[in-house]
Amino acid sequence: MYPYDQPHVFGGLPFTARQMPRKLKWLQSRGEIRQVLKGVYVDARVPDTRDLRLEALQLVVPPDATVCGPTAAWLHGIELTTLGPEPLLEPHWTFQPRPTVELQGLRVTSPAATAIELAQHLPRPFALSALDALLHQQVVTLDELHESSSAYFANDSRSPAALLLRLADGRAASPGESWLRLRLFDAGFPRPELQVPAGRYRLDLGYPEHPVDDRRLGLEYDSDAWHSTDRQQVRDESRRTDLAKLGWHIIPIRRQDLWGSYPALELTVGAFLCRHPRLPRRW
Structure with missing residues (x-):
């Protein structure tokens, strides 16, 4: 690996144009550099900061x-x-x-x-x-x-x-929560509350003011990063068992549920809220 000194951001240098594609791919495959922007690379040891982003953009x-x-x-x-x-x-x-x-x-x-x-x-x-x-x-x-x-x-x-x-709502803590809220909005459902307190838990989205048979609806976006391992899934099941005892019906949502073609999300939410969703989906 090259010495860790300045400048650590470069646009294809120090290689010639003929060498560049092969050399860059080789260094990337070894994990020694990463691409910051299209055509701009950085030593992989350099953390992603705004100063780095500015330095990279100033090259192009x-x-x-x-x-x-x-x-x-x-x-x-x-x-x-x-x-x-x-x-x-x-x-x-x-x-x-x-x-x-x-x-x-x-x-x-x-x-x-x-x-x-x-x-x-x-x-x-x-x-x-x-x-x-x-x-x-x-x-x-x-x-x-x-x-x-x-x-x-x-x-x-x-x-x-x-x-x-x-x-727009700054209480949304992840892109998945934003996409989920847009699906509910497009389907014509009431606007959900965000970051809803439920006992010692906090729900991504929910309808605390719309109980059905003494149960309230909560929706949670389960990202692959935090909800995929066996241990994480056991923790999620335990959490939802606790929430059920508090009168919450939880619908877990994964990325494929948001971006798939079938409107299962709208139909499931509509069935609980006793409302017909507005279909077909808009995205």
Whole structure:
């Protein structure tokens, strides 16, 4: 491995153009480097920080451009899973006037402008998870979003972006919770509460004010990272047994339940709430 010294971010160097694809793939396969952005690599020992992201972007963004879109959200601290299905970010910038902030000499769209433009241009599930993440990490506030949105659409706008801004909620703690909430909204169900207290537990989403036969409905997004091992699944079962004793019916949701083609989620929730879901699904 190369000595750990500066600069540790590079755009294909120190190899020649003819050597680069083979050399980079070899170093990546050995776990010695990783790709930060499309065409920009870093020593694998360097932690992912905003300073690193800025340094990487400064290699590829023209000096008079403004970083925008998903790249701006990434600079503001939002992870790629929240922004789209691709594991690698392609830099986005513009030469058009935008509300900006300056980060170490790099112009970046302001957090509020970034959020609104994501709501306008990303697919709806990722637009909502990006808005929720920006609010959750306190990069921007709801008041700032609503104040800035007047430059993009009217207060009573029914555009998809305006509706997503009204649905955004910083209490969502993961992209899966945001996607789940959008599915419920699109199906026409009542707006659920987030981070619902239930005894010594806290539910991702729930309907504490809509009991059916003295039972209330809770929904939890079980990510593969935290709910896959035998030990984790035993813990989940124990937790749901406790919640059942407290009068909660829990529907666990996995990623494939959110992105699959069959509307099992809507039908299951509708059956418990005694409501017909609005179908077909919109995404």
